[in-house]
Amino acid sequence: MRGRIPDSFIDELLARVDIVDVIERRVPLKKAGREWTACCPFHDERSPSFYVSPAKQFYHCFGCGVHGSAVKFLMEYERLEFPDAVEELAQSVGLTVPREGGRDERPREDKTDLYALLDAAANWYQQQLPKNPDAQAYCRKRGLDADTIARFRLGWAPAGFDGVIKALGSNERRMQLLNEAGMVASNERGNKYDRFRERLMFPILDRRGRVIAFGGRVLQSEQGPKYLNSPETPLFHKGRELFALWQVKQANAKLERIVVVEGYMDVIALHQAGLPIAVATLGTATTPEHTEILFRAAPDVVFCFDGDRAGRAAAWKALDAALPRLRDGRQAYFLFLPDGEDPDSLVRKEGRDGFEKRIREATPLSDYFFGELSHDVNLSSLDGRARLAERARPLIARLPDGAFRDLMAQELEKRSGARAQFETPAPQRPVQRPVAVQRSLVRSAIALLLGQPGLADEVAKPYGFLRLDKPGVELLAELIDLARSRPGANPVSLVEHFAGRPEYAALQKLLAAATVGEPEAQRIEFLDALSRMEQQAVAQRRDALVAKSRDGGLTDAEKTELRALLAAKHTPVAAPE
16 A cells, blocks of 8 residues: 555556556657657657557656656656645546545645645635625726636635634644644744735645645735735745646646736736636746746747836746757747736736737747847947857757757857857667567566466466576566456556565566567467476476485485486476467
8 A cells, every 4th residue: 555545546547547648638649550659758859769558558768768657657747746646647537536544544744634724724715805895896996707706716814913823723733734834924922923914815726726825915005015925835835836827727628828927916817808828926036847837738838028127037037947948849938018018907908819919929939039139239240249159059058959959059150150069969879669678587477467467367376487496486476466366457557566665666667668469479478488487497496406415415205306307307398388
């Protein structure tokens, strides 16, 4: 059992989900014979070396070596913990994750109580909103309808220093959770008080739709900081979270473009106007983690900023964060708004179609890049062109190797006359998918069994090969027992049973290297491998008894056994059927 999720449920889940569907929703795949292929999402490459096998429900990259099941892919790609990856997969196929064990068995890292408290806080703030006339008037002034207020779970933090504390801090444990969640602060005397007071509250959700933090906005700018966010907590890291990403994914089965704006109200206004593709960073500049999450959500990312100096500075930081993540197929754009306008005000004036037109006409990263680096440079002079090349080269070098970097280098050469030179990695042999892997009989038998778990039903007990003294023999017997006890189990579920054990990595490699062949041919090869192992076990025992006999140490029973083994050595062995 991993944590509190039963192994039997993991088996059922992996049997229900289709790994091709799971991965294709995040990485474009192309059919390649019986398998699917793509450029690896975990390292930069030009030629596809990432393969997904529907037969084995397994992925493997022959370039960087990553491999695993649908659960492992979600953990690596979405940066989820194991329970969260299981929850997300289960939700996609309509299953509810069962839990085993009592309270004492809960893993230390489990934050269930913290999530529950933050959800309760969001509910409490929602209940306060209709009770405050000023907050209601502000929502009407901003044009927020009831559906939008409910979809974003907007609430109100009333005046006073202990509203949340009285509502949710009913005992010492609850006060500890309020503090851990960043919902309370302390004064110089150590007295606790509500962190959020007299603010419109915006719950911040994680990628599973759970409340992990809050943003609060005052109604009047003179009341204090316009926006106040939760501090960093075990659940909330503002450099890795985006406001409304959950709502965007819920509204779009397939997302082609995502727009990054600066404020909560800008996001909500665009969603309400019929553009549910907007997210916002949380009071911080765009980080490399933000850009990776954005590009994993959609191939095209549009950064939308004010056209003033601060907006352009923020745009350049976003470009700087995006450069290393612009693998082929990903594109970034920049949309600068007219003076005095923000997305909220502009979409009110121009409507959905007008703002969408601006998005379509946003400036490609390449144009913005060279425009910014050239704006104070005289390109008609030799010195000016040299300055452009000096500025651009180190930035272009940060782009992943691929067509886009090549084209950016060509554009720099066209504009400056200077060739962009980068350190070229040593040439590598093209990645070849192994047709066969040279391995021992034991490894071959394990690989064949992983390819067809049903073969275990053809192996009768007691297992004659268990007498062979070689590495992996006991593992093979355990795998056969496991496959027999789980009829219909797929290869990945067998391997996942060994997660956390030393054998896990070796089994994953064998599963990745195993080729899909004709079932009958593989059946014959598997049974032949077991037969040859039994023969090796007999020879091993015979040699051991012969060696012992030279020392005169054989018992009567061992002498009888040795005579039988020597006689059998000269008897022809029938070929397996």
